[in-house]
Amino acid sequence: MGTETSRMGAGWDGDKDRQEGDQHHPAPPQPAWRIRETPTPLPPFSPIKAGPLRPFPPLSPGGGGRMRARELGALVTLGVLGALLGRGALGIPEVLGALGVLGVLWVLLALEVPGALRALLGLGALGVLEVLRVLEVLGVLGELGVLGALGVLGALLALLPPPAPAETFSAMLSVRGALGAERRLLRRLRSYLREENARLRRLRRFYEKVQVLHQDPEASVDNPLLAFSLIKRLHSDWLNIIYSEEATGNAQALHAGLREVEQELPGAEDLDGAAQALMRLQDVYALSVKGLANGIFQRSGTDHPPLYSPGRRVSLSADDCFHVGKVAYDTGDYYHSITWLEEAVSLFRLSYGSWNPEDRSSLEDALDHLAFSYFMAGNISHALSLSREFLHYDPSNQRVTKNVAKYEKLLEMGTGVSARPLRRPNSTRLQSRDAYEELCQRPRGQPAPERLLHLGCSYETNSSPYLLLQPAKKEMVRIRPYVALYHDFISDAEAETIKGLAGPWLQRSVVASGEKQQKAEYRISQSAWLKDTADPVVRALDQRIAAITGLDLRPPYAEYLQVVNYGLGGHYEPHFDHATSRKSPLYRMKSGNRIATVMIYLSAVEAGGSTAFIYANFSVPVVKNAALFWWNLRKNGNGDGDTLHAGCPVLAGDKWVANKWIHEHGQEFRRPCGADPGD
Numbered sequence: 248m249g250t251e252t253s254r255m256g257a258g259w260d261g262d263k264d265r266q267e268g269d270q271h272h273p274a275p276p277q278p279a280w281r282i283r284e285t286p287t288p289l290p291p292f293s294p295i296k297a298g299p300l301r302p303f304p305p306l307s308p309g310g311g312g313r314m315r316a317r318e319l320g321a322l323v324t325l326g327v328l329g330a331l332l333g334r335g336a337l338g339i340p341e342v343l344g345a346l347g348v349l350g351v352l353w354v355l356l357a358l359e360v361p362g363a364l365r366a367l368l369g370l371g372a373l374g375v376l377e378v379l380r381v382l383e384v385l386g387v388l389g390e391l392g393v394l395g396a397l398g399v400l401g402a403l404l405a406l407l408p409p410p411a412p413a414e415t416f417s418a419m420l421s422v423r424g425a426l427g428a429e430r431r432l433l434r435r436l437r438s439y440l441r442e443e444n445a446r447l448r449r450l451r452r453f454y455e456k457v458q459v460l461h462q463d464p465e466a467s468v469d470n471p472l473l474a475f476s477l478i479k480r481l482h483s484d485w486l487n488i489i490y491s492e493e494a495t496g497n498a499q500a501l502h503a504g505l506r507e508v509e510q511e512l513p514g515a516e517d518l519d520g521a522a523q524a525l526m527r528l529q530d531v532y533a534l535s536v537k538g539l540a541n542g543i544f545q546r547s548g549t550d551h552p553p554l555y556s557p558g559r560r561v562s563l564s565a566d567d568c569f570h571v572g573k574v575a576y577d578t579g580d581y582y583h584s585i586t587w588l589e590e591a592v593s594l595f596r597l598s599y600g601s602w603n604p605e606d607r608s609s610l611e612d613a614l615d616h617l618a619f620s621y622f623m624a625g626n627i628s629h630a631l632s633l634s635r636e637f638l639h640y641d642p643s644n645q646r647v648t649k650n651v652a653k654y655e656k657l658l659e660m661g662t663g664v665s666a667r668p669l670r671r672p673n674s675t676r677l678q679s680r681d682a683y684e685e686l687c688q689r690p691r692g693q694p695a696p697e698r699l700l701h702l703g704c705s706y707e708t709n710s711s712p713y714l715l716l717q718p719a720k721k722e723m724v725r726i727r728p729y730v731a732l733y734h735d736f737i738s739d740a741e742a743e744t745i746k747g748l749a750g751p752w753l754q755r756s757v758v759a760s761g762e763k764q765q766k767a768e769y770r771i772s773q774s775a776w777l778k779d780t781a782d783p784v785v786r787a788l789d790q791r792i793a794a795i796t797g798l799d800l801r802p803p804y805a806e807y808l809q810v811v812n813y814g815l816g817g818h819y820e821p822h823f824d825h826a827t828s829r830k831s832p833l834y835r836m837k838s839g840n841r842i843a844t845v846m847i848y849l850s851a852v853e854a855g856g857s858t859a860f861i862y863a864n865f866s867v868p869v870v871k872n873a874a875l876f877w878w879n880l881r882k883n884g885n886g887d888g889d890t891l892h893a894g895c896p897v898l899a900g901d902k903w904v905a906n907k908w909i910h911e912h913g914q915e916f917r918r919p920c921g922a923d924p925g926d
């Protein structure tokens with residue numbers, strides 16, 4: 248592979264000390280909902296259990312997918328080897344060797360890597376075998392030693408953790424990739440429909456043929472031919488018709504199509520992530536859920552033009568809305584479950600009686616979950632009327648019958664009115680949530696008139712010969728903190744090259760939490776690190792960044808280029824780029840803190856996705872091919888608190904950025920300390 252990436256060395260998997268004020272690490276989880284304030288304790292109620300509605304049949308026999316089949320194969324082989332060992336047909340070294348080969352094969356099959364890479368790994372394994380053989384020929388290792396070494400190797404490889412399934416929702420590149428899987432399923436369904444239609448046409452012909460016989464008074468079984476055919480029909484024709492092998496064959500082909508794409512299917516966490524994304528967009532952009540369900544991205548309670556108008560309007564089904572509500576319900580977030588389940592209930596009511604084969608939920612499910620959400624929110628009378636409606640459709644349901652009795656009792660006791668309206672949970676514990684959301688919603692911030700005096704656009708050569716012929720197009724965005732936007736910093740072709748280089752290496756972005764790095768809900772994206780040796784384009788970019796900033800980017804003074812692709816509703820909530828704790832993994836580079844950030848927008852977006860500077864109170868909309876520059880540290884070396892910034896959720900489109908983080912060391916003469924200690 249031409250691309251060099253590194254997860255160690257000069258590049259860290261991000262160091263995002265999410266903090267505001269003195270909050271240094273991602274906060275410990277707190278309940279995401281407000282507990283209803285009820286003066287008297289409630290009798291135990293029966294909520295609907297969290298979990299799948301109607302479980303899907305397992306994809307592969309045995310329920311565990313292809314991996315399960317492989318494990319089974321490995322077990323059988325182990326059994327056979329054990330038996331041969333026991334009967335003295337094989338010695339321990341041979342068994343160890345066979346285990347080694349089995350382990351290597353097993354791991355190669357299990358690796359979620361492209362076919363070409365898998366082939367390379369296979370060649371590598373053969374290489375190891377060859378080395379062992381040579382060692383054996385040279386007499387360094389005996390035959391037994393070689394087999395033993397193979398056994399150890401295989402055992403070690405088998406101990407490797409299984410590859411994590413790829414995430415779909417956290418990068419738009421992966422979401423787009425899922426289109427391929429669906430296209431293949433579509434092709435399968437098309438041929439299934441064609442075959443089944445032909446089969447049904449044949450069935451109809453049989454039906455009509457027999458029907459005619461039964462209606463024709465002339466067609467009597469006195470006729471021996473008709474009597475024979477009746478007997479034959481009842482003996483075998485009808486069985487062939489009913490237990491149609493053709494139907495089974497068609498269904499099997501369809502199932503095989505599903506198994507083919509099994510590895511690419513989004514998992515439960517993807518559906519959760521996608522539902523959370525819709526709720527995030529609802530919250531951050533104050534969108535009306537009714538509007539969203541209708542395919543309109545409109546702020547609630549306003550008649551402003553929509554924030555985004557897709558070329559083709561698509562609406563959500565009742566089952567779609569139910570699933571979003573259910574994700575909220577399962578985490579005890581009744582604020583969101585109520586808004587989405589309300590929508591689900593009204594859509595199900597509208598279409599009651601008609602049934603979509605793809606739906607997993609029904610009006611009853613939605614009523615049941617909504618009633619319990621209202622109960623948890625303290626609105627007993629709503630809970631009661633929805634439960635009664637439920638019983639109208641399913642009168643024999645014991646659990647809901649009991650709930651109705653209890654709701655009635657509570658209302659009689661006068662405890663049925665909510666103390667306070669249900670408020671949105673601050674599950675992310677952002678202190679500046681309102682300011683952040685207001686900045687995300689704001690179109691490009693118009694600076695105050697007195698500020699305009701210092702702002703403006705200029706062509707900059709920065710005394711660099713590199714920029715003489717093509718000066719940088721600099722737009723000052725803010726003086727304090729110092730933020731500048733360099734327009735046309737890269738070309739479309741360069742942006743495409745960088746995205747193409749990073750694409751195969753994207754992995755869920757992580758954030759620094761103390762000394763560790765981990766994925767977090769407040770950063771939804773995938774990222775990859777590119778060394779400057781990966782491609783001349785990356786090297787040229789480094790030179791250009793050095794020219795405009797006047798800073799030293801040679802290792803270890805800067806990190807590799809971090810390329811980021813945001814996912815569905817992808818965002819990065821307020822954080823600092825510099826470390827705020829000496830324990831941060833960022834210091835492992837031994838070149839100080841991150842003095843400056845250069846962030847390049849590699850794509851445009853259709854809506855949302857601005858970069859918001861929370862305390863400085865401005866946001867920069869995505870400008871394709873532009874680079875945003877800011878100092879994270881003040882001249883005295885302290886972190887600049889005014890640089891708290893965020894990537895707003897992407898409302899529509901595919902947002903890519905590339906980050907270059909430049910460190911303190913190496914810049915001593917390029918950005919000298921200020922004479923003023925407060926500078």
Ligand SMILES: O=C(O)CCC(=O)C(=O)O
Nearest residue numbers: 819857858893894904906
């Ligand atoms: O995407 C953005 O606008 C901000 C990204 C950012 O702050 C980061 O990656 O550190």
Ligand SMILES: [Fe+2]
Nearest residue numbers: 822823824892
């Ligand atoms: Fe950042």
